[in-house]
Amino acid sequence: MDLKNEIMTLSVLTCPNCGNQKEEEMPTDACQHFYTCKNCNFFLKPKVGDCCVFCSYGTIPCPPKQIEKKCC
Structure with missing residues (x-):
């Protein structure tokens, strides 16, 4: 199973x-x-x-968080 295929890349940001x-x-x-x-x-x-x-304002956390990598 390829993790890259499971990563969601669209998120709705709310100001x-x-x-x-x-x-x-x-x-x-x-x-x-x-x-x-x-x-x-x-x-x-x-x-x-x-x-x-x-991660702060989106409906989906960033891809590094989704795969539990240490974020930048």
């Missing part, structure tokens, strides 16, 4: 500032540390203890 939701493609080989909301231009950073914006 904590305006509540806008946007489905985004996650990088499979790294964590995404920053994201700018497409609606209000709010600059998202990971919450303390999270490795990336997808």
